[in-house]
Amino acid sequence: MKEKIDDILQKTLKKCFEKGLLKECPLPTYLIEIPNNNDHGHFATNLALTLASPQRRRPREIAEIIADNLEDKGSIFETVETAGAGFINFRIRPEEWHRLLIEITEKRDRYGSIDRGTKEKINIEFVSANPTGPLHLGHGRGAALGDTICRILSFRGHEVVREFYINDAGLQIRILGESIYSRWMQKKNPAYPFPDNGYHGDYITDLAEDISTEVDLSSMEPEKAIEICSKKGKERMLAEINNDLGLFRTQFDVWFTESDLFSNGLVERSLKEMEARKELYEKDGALWIKTSDFGDDKDRVLRKSDGQFTYFASDISYHLDKHGRGFSKAIDIWGADHHGYIPRMQSAMKANGIDENWLSVILIQLVKLFKEGREIKMSKRAGQYVTLRELLDEVGVDAARFIFLTKAHDSQLDFDIDLVKKHDTDNPVYYVQYAHARVCSIFKKAEAEGISIPSEKDLVLDTLTLDEEISLIRLMEEFPSLLDEICASFDAHRLTYYLADLAARFHKYFNLGLKNSENRIVTADIPLSQARLILADAVRIVIKTGLNLLGVNAPERM
């Protein structure tokens, strides 16, 4: 609809220029927006305000000229008014809105989607938890955001690959093994030392138990046993992580293993490439990359003087490999505590001749957990945290996914677990799901009355005249462009707000019928009932599609 209005405005301006009503000038950037006040019409533009300065005339005058000369051949407007400082307000004819209802109910679950001829291949890496412990709430937030962005991108016609990067080449896997081994030894000898920076969670003891029933640790040298514990511990943690993500309805397409970068020689190869580009140098026995030439604060070490590679070295190699796999765009979702890595990563990409827009990093602020009114500081090393699994057991997948997306990703999220547990019916997700279930219920009622949606929809739709009805349609019209905006900004939380808004307007509409039976959806007036069923069906479709994109169920009964 905005496109249609914009088209009309541009044609109108052209005409005004030709007729000399306005001076020829480059088009300023103007907005066509949905006013928050219903008296201001369905759409409004500030075009005349933005033209005031180049035209050197009063905005109000310009608005009048534009309004009087509108090139609306298809006549989509019911009224056009100038108002305020120089806004032009448009009210769209009901027929246009009715047409949209037909579109929604015919496209059904494809409403809002796009089929593109050539799909853009996008890689999204998220969660990427170290396999040294179970997933916690922060990972849940990342999973909810990443998976939802993937669902939306793919719905909007892009090819998406979900990727999980397994950090398994560093010291932490070794420490995991030492922790497990120590817990096993402590069963017989409580005095056996526990590693200083070991992992304290109870799951370590469980791992020790499991592994020791599978292999005979007592027959091995400690070094060999620790190695086994590392390997088996990592495998078991990965299996558990994968399982928990599955419960959370997040499936990854690619599990990329850091240690493979070394065993396949990819790290060495990428170093040679950078060497050839003359981006590396040796200093103090270490190998450095000149990231400071590309925007970083300082140069970074890739190979330490002891010969070990830094994480940064394998991270670069990993991203180069990703780039080599032909993605036109890569998105990384990181915890906000890694924000300091963005400049160096972007610099390293530039140093390798990769466009700086290729990689986008989305930061998610950390999740603060509150229990019994107190904040619980989470720490994997100290073994104190609430796992994603526990949360899912308490509140369910639907509520968890929805709640994680009720805040902007760059805002900290205070998660009061008692609140979500106790007041689970106050959860906004139920509010939205209830609207869906309610429509389904209405359709059962209609069926019982022998009323159904006719094949010739346009014959009954002109009975839809209530403001509440038009306002619902108007909101549903925004759905596709909202999805597009989310694709560009990654603000997935806007979808949860949108659905809550749509549900609210539907509940409000439904309640009109409680006061006045003429306003019920299923009434004695058959054509009117049929038209309202079409409207209710469209609401059901958009809510279901939206919930689907959030990875949340749309139940027919609750």
Place this chain on the structure above:
RNA sequence: GCGCCCGUAGCUCAGCCGGAUAGAGCGCCGGGCUUCGAACCCGUAGGCCGCAGGUUCGAAUCCUGCCGGGCGCGCCA
């Protein structure tokens, strides 16, 4: 010290590519079920949009400085 994020109703947060009277949920107070689902709806109260400047016809929104909270600044992982 430097960098990034945040500061909006009692609480948790939307709104922030400048626009018309600043919103929601929860909480408080008061209403609404003989007929489509009350997991709902309606109403009341509650705001120096952290502070101070600046840009603009117009600032919660953009710029600068300050205050407060979080995070990050290793040849750690």
